[in-house]
Amino acid sequence: MLHSHCFLCVGVLFVALVESRMLDKCMKSKPKYTMNVVLLEDETSDWSLGFVRDAVVQAIKADRQLNIAAGLNITLTANFRGFNTTLYKRRGCGSSTCEGVEILKSLHAKGEVGCAMLGPSCTFATFFMVDVEIGLTLTIPIISAGSFGLSCDYKANLTRLLPPARKISNFFVHFWNFTRHGLKTLWERAYVYKKADQTEDCFWYINALEAPSVQFAMSISREMLRSKTELKKALQSENRHSNVFILCGTPDDITTIKNDTTIPPEIV
Known part of the structure; x- marks a missing residue:
């Protein structure tokens, strides 16, 4: 039992170290920061990418003006990545388990992980990104307007905007x-x-x-x-x-x- 606890602690520390290095590299590399927006793109979900894109663009413009007024040379850009589940028999969040992970893996392979992620809003997709034991070691801070499920509770890298x-x-x-x-x-x-x-x-x-x-x-x-x-x-x-x-x-x-x-x- 002691050995298993030790291995678990080492695993948690390793994940934390990887994430810390990723954020340090992102924040220190240059004054241009990327936020990946990863959401369903089905035109029916409340938080579908098509409904959110314009609001994100407007928010980034407002943020840019605040930075200029404060004398800060910081530029935030958004990289929009939607996943479509129309080919699945069960569409929407129920088929999103692998989609979010695949997008994050693709971003890492291209060196485009960025400093933070907005989305996904689906519990199934989010869980496999943020879970310490079976999730990705590539985890970055995730802001989700969803991910309501119990499996997403108490995840260090996840901020949920709506009541879980x-x-x-x-x-x-x-x-x-x-x-x-x-x-x-x-x-x-x-x-x-x-x-x-x-x-x-x-x-x-x-x-x-x-x-x-x-x-x-x-x-x-x-x-x-x-x-x-x-x-x-x-x-x-x-x-x-x-x-x-x-x-x-x-x-x-x-x-x-x-x-x-x-x-x-x-x-x-």
Whole structure:
């Protein structure tokens, strides 16, 4: 056991050393820094490259003006690299596992890794870049507007701009335990509705509420509803497990549920 811990520590130190040298080389080489923008290019995802490109270009222009005003001779450029999953049967983030890694390997082979990366936003793609044990030793600081999954928690090189699934799960635990006289009593149970056609963020948020090893499942007695039929049955039941239902979606999803069945007034 001691040997395994030693090997793990050596591995972590080696990765940290490689990353430190890469950043030092990037920052000291010249006052021109490159940020690689690696995102899905499918025109349907919220963070598709086509939707983000103009905003990144405008942000770089604004950054350049700030540097000039401060007397800094620093130039930031963006290298846009999109990956398309239209050839896969399962499109979008579900097929992004290898795509991000291949792009990063290609950038390294060309000497274009840069100082930082914006994206990917998919959990599957990000995990294989930032994980210490099985990820790449070529890891650079990654800024992601996604990567919500539990597998991307506590990664030293990853900054997530939106709330990850773990924080959403922990919020529900604290809210269920919160009490205020005349306002809210202690809640101990819940239904969690898992839609079949989840978006990337909703998939990982509900996954964190479902996972047995996460704080929510260990603290709250929850029942999973995996179909519209199960949801409707629970809503109409007189012996419900809970009057509190959790789902992730849009206002249209709520409207659809209300149109399909009458919801008792005591349900939240």
